[in-house]
Amino acid sequence: MPPQTFRVQLEKDNMVFSAAHFITFNGNVCESLHGHNYRVKCEVVGPLDENGYVVDFIALRDALAEIVNSLDHHVVLPTDHPTIKVIDDGKEVTATFESKRWVFPSEDCVLLPVTNTTAELMASYIAVELKSKTKAKFGNEISRLSVAVDENRGQWGVCELDWSQE
DSSP, X not given: OOOXXXXXXXXXXXXXXXXXXXXXXXXXXXOOOEEEEEEEEEEEEEOOOTXXXXXXXXXXXXXXXXXXXXXXXXXXXXXXXXXXXXXXXXXXXXXXXXXXXEEEEGGGEEEESSSSOOHHHXXXXXXXXXXXXXXXXXXXXXXXXXXXXESSSSOEEEEEEETTOO
């Protein structure tokens, strides 16, 4: 039998989140605060286990749903941006960029350890979180995890992780 590669793909109608964000680009251009109805999908690549599947669909679905739901109806802000400063005092989150300043209730924000809240970097955040939530259950046999975030009906940012890398 020739070598085979197996994949599990997960794309469901309920893997969506609505969130507000802004990004910077070209050095000093900062978008206005706006929102998207994001969609998320993922793919896991690896060998078949003794049950004949790569990973348990239900475990993958539930872990991804937990991450997606944690982002839903929030303002997502980058904590690692070189010029956007984000401070959470426990009551309010203040974000500043040059002369712009935004203040939000803390419970309405999700602070992401990324440099910008692009679809690509949100995909990276979700992929790292998904791997962290499932690594113990799925073990070390998986070779790759891919997460894609769609911010505008067909505009996908994708992150692929090598499962074996820490």
